[in-house]
Amino acid sequence: MRIAVTGADGFIGSHLVEGLVRSGADVVALAQYNSTGAWGWLEDLPADVLDSVRVVLGDLRDAEVIGQALASAEVVYHLGALIAVPYSFHAPRSYVETNVLGTQNVLDAIRRHGGRLVHTSTSEVYGSAVTVPIAEDHPLQAQSPYAATKIAADKLVESYVAAFDVHAVTIRPFNTFGPRQSARAFIPTVMSQAMTGRTSLSLGSLAPRRDLMFVGDTVAAFQAVGALAADRWNGATLNAGTGTSWPMSRVVDEIARVVGVDLDVVADPSRVRPAAAEVQHLECDSTRLRNATGWQPRVTLREGLETTRDWMADSRRLLSYKPDLYQL
Structure with missing residues (x-):
């Protein structure tokens, strides 16, 4: 299967690329453009894995680059985003441009070229828990500019499913940790x-x-969501977490x-x-994901x-x- 991953140079993205390659997928990894040609955490992957990946440097804010990078993908895992909550207080506009407009560029590319989207949300969209554990119907509360932009991105996905028949499912991981996580965590x-x-x-x-989940379990959740039946689960949102805070x-x-x-x-x-x-x-209710796929955290x-x-x-x-x- 031809798969594209945005944010592939990041923490979860690099682990997901590794898991996809080891499962036999043909992977295009979209990494943030920089003048040194660095590939971020992709460079930490074993040589046999990295040799099987086509790395494309670009920017989520550039619709043309995104369209070209995603054109041949059957499945697109969209993880690219600015994610640090504290920095969003300092630079909210950059979060809107990357997380909202960047997601629109991904959606437009899929609308134009076809394929299925696995969109990455975050437990931060729930804000402080009103009910515990938190299920997918919990109210959305933007307590930071970061959370606001992720809610907006989630709603864009929802609207493209309804208005343009884009095939998409949203995965909402809780707090992932493990090797390659950034210093801001x-x-x-x-x-x-x-x-x-x-x-x-x-x-x-x-x-x-x-709710802290090891990155290997998060990657397994992403791959399980990517394998869901496109028609039955189109437009769905699924939480991924351990259920323990x-x-x-x-x-x-x-x-x-x-x-x-x-x-x-x-x-x-x-x-x-x-x-x-x-x-x-934050404490996750991942019943929907577990029932749909049989996935469960193991670490x-x-x-x-x-x-x-x-x-x-x-x-x-x-x-x-x-x-x-x-x-x-």
């Missing part, structure tokens, strides 16, 4: 500080609860055990979201943290996280 922030000898950590709020304070304790150090936390006000913007509780938090620790132990990787800096 909580687990790499804590782990990189702990693994470089710091026992006093600079962190934001530890009260929020998150962890307070961030407990996650710090788990990381300390995995790394083998004692950690003290120092509150850093610059890392705390505005009070009304903080999503306090525990402890196992996932150990795998992440082992991957990060490479000194080159560890120092690339710049643990002394707060990454937006």
Whole structure:
């Protein structure tokens, strides 16, 4: 099968590309254009996998480039987006241009050339939980510019299904972690500080609860959604998560055990979201996805943290996280 992946150079995207290649797919990987020709986390893939991938550098905001890159794909996994919540407070326009207009460009390419879309949403669109666990009919609440742009992108997909008969299904992952996650995320922030000898950590709020799923389980969910019957599931949204939420304070304790150090936390006000913007509780109800595909998460938090620790132990990787800096 000919498959295209936007955001292929990112955290989840690079793992998805690897999983698709190993399943026998012919993959076109769309990565963000840059003047050095770097392929992001795709360069971390094993040589035998990367040799089987056609990498295209471009920009989601460029409709012509997107149209050319997706023209021959039977399935398009759309993961390309700006995703850091704190940075969306500083640069909301760039989130609109990439996440909303970029998604429109992907939809227009599929409308023009055909194929099926697996669109990536996020649990951030739910905001702080009104009911727990969170099912797909939970109210959508934009507590950050990032969440607002993802809601807009989700609604664009919904509208193209209704108005233009585009074939699409939306997957809504909760909080994925694992190797290759960016430095702006909580687990790499804590782990990189702990693994470089710091026992006093600079962190934001530890009260929020998150449903944390290992990236291998997230990739399996993406592939399961991609295999769904196009007609029966056209326009559907499916949550992907473990169904268990962890307070961030407990996650710090788990990381300390995995790394083998004692950690003290120092509150850093610059890392705390505005009070009304903080999503306090995310816990997934993935019943729809499990019933539709038989998918279920298999990796525990402890196992996932150990795998992440082992991957990060490479000194080159560890120092690339710049643990002394707060990454937006």
